[in-house]
Amino acid sequence: MNQIPLTVRRAIEITGLFFLGWIIVLGKGLLAPLLMAFFISIMLLPVYRFFRNRKMPEAVAIGLSLLAMIVVLGGIVWFFSSQISVLIRDFPTIQKNVMNHLNALSVWVGSHTPFSSQEQINFVKEQSNNLLNYAGTLLGGVAGGVTGTLIFLGLLPIYIFLLLFYRNLLLRFVFLWFPRDNHEKVEEILREMQVIIKSYLFGLLIQVTYMTVLLGGLLMIIGIKHALLIGIIFAFLNLIPYVGALLGNIIGVLLTLASSAEIWPIFVVLGTIAGVQFLDNNILMPRIVGSKVKINALATIVGVVVGGEIAGIAGMFLSLPIIAVLKVVFDRTDQFKQWGVLFGDERPTRSPMEVPVLRWNTKAIRQKLERENEIEPPHEGEKEEETKK
Template identity: 65%
Template sequence: MKELPVTVRRSVELLGLFLVGALLVLGNGIIMPIIMAFFISIMLLPPYRFLRKLRFPNALAILLPILVMLAAVAMIAWFFSSQIGRLIADFPQIQKNVALHLNALSRWINDISHFSTSEQIKLINEQSAKLLNYSASILGGAAGSLSSAFVFLGLLPIYVFLMLTYKNLLLRFIFMWFPEDHHNKVEEALKESESIIKSYLLGLLIQVTYMTILLGGILMLFGIKHALLIGVLFAFLNLIPYVGALIGNLIGVLLTLSSSQSLTPVLIVLGTIAVVQFLDNNILMPRIVGSKVRINALTAIIGVLVGGAIAGISGMFLSLPIIAVMKIIFDRSDMFKQWGVLLGDENPEDSPMRRPELRSKSDAVRQELEKENDIEPTDKSAESEDPK
């Protein structure tokens, strides 16, 4: 069979990329719960295998880890509701503090401009009226989003149970999709994908725990009100790469401003978050997750934004593990190897314009660049646990 020209192959690749994106946008309500369930089922494989070794029935070995997961989610929901209840109880004091800060802001604006207090009040009233009209128009959409969230959460445990039940069938389907001479690469990709997903998601769980303890505990020592709520919110928002930390800082400042009449607690909150983030980014998280597959920062940021545009918060959260799995697949495919290079962090020190060998798709070149960038070689994936 005659090989297609390069321009045709690249056009087909771009068309396929566009079609996958269109499919995700149109069907994200169906596809995202399935992808989330897939990642959760990978996380639950170790306890499932342990229970099977103890000769638990297959259904019970699947059901027990799911019940433990649901209990943990219920505890988190209870904690959030209790903390928000305390926040609501402090609402009268919050109103006074907000009014105080607004008056101070108004005086500062008067001092630096000719924008009088009456003009500021008029502008606020006009914008408030517009905001109320806009809010009324999106209430129906918010109700629809809430119902979609309940459907999403309701489908997750069902999908996880079924995926673990039919995992061998799904594996057989994957192997039958490829010719027999490619089965070794398929097996290698499956093992490495499982290893990457487990290390990444387990690392995120550990990260949420220690960031909540560190941030919430330090803020409590400084006497910051709603310290635990700030710590938990920031820890969970930090799961969204790059964007989440910015939102977490903003929420922490707003909560502190609303519960204090001084700016000193705000500086304490910002300083504490900066210290905890430094420890997390440079010491703790690299040791927990490791360096098996690294995604370059440009791809990560674009992936988070695209994931958010396609599927909201769940898309932002799942963007990095999805990109990591895509890179594993691309690295083992001669046709798509250049896409694996684009996603990865194997950045050569020399320009391919001066070193022609850097232009090739050779695995030897990739392994050399992995060593150069201190990335754990992907060839070690063959030693990982059997996904069956």
């Protein structure tokens, strides 16, 4: 049988990607909770195995694992709501500070521009009316979004329970897709995916905790009002690569501006956030999550934007682990290695236009680039530990 020409193969790949994207967009209501449940179920595997080692029935072990997850999430929601209630109690003071800042801004604008106070008031009223009209439209969309969120949250524990209960059946389904000669490579990919997902998601959980404590604690010591609320909001938004940190800074500034009659706390908050983020990005997070898979910034930003367009906030959170899983699969398959290169951060120091060897698709070159970029594959010890479990 004649081999399919390379151009035809590439055309089939692009067409397949188009239809895959189309299916994802059409089925996002089903796929978003299912993917979230898949990642959470992998995170819950150590808890599930702990209960199973105590000779508990399988359904009971899964139920207790879900209960532990619900207790943790309930604690986070309670902490967040308690901080919001403190913010609501301070609303009269916040309203007064906002008016003071607006008056000061009006005086500054009047002294540096030809616009009078009356013209500024008319402009503010006009924009306020536009904002109210927009808010009405937005609330209509939110009402529909709340229903979707409730369905999402209702399906999530059911999917997690079923994925854990039928995990052996699903694994057998995966192996039956491939010839027996490829089963060893499939097993290697599955174990590597599990190690990466667990290290990444547990790292994010630890990151949220220490970012909240570190940022909130420092701001509290300095004397910034609503320090813990700023800390927890920034910690969760920071989980969204690049975009989340920007939103966290903006919300932190707005909360500080509304809660203080002075300007200097804003610079303190921005400086503290920058310092904590530098510590997180360069020291803490690399040690916690490790460097098993590195996704380049371009793929990360595009993935976050595409995930947000497809599934909103959930899609933005899921984008990075999905790209990491896809990269593991692409790197281990001969047909899709070029896509793994596109997602990865194994950046050559010289141009492939000048060094022809960098154009080759070989294991030795990939390993050399991984060493140069300090990217480590999952260690053999981790694989042996997963095997024992």
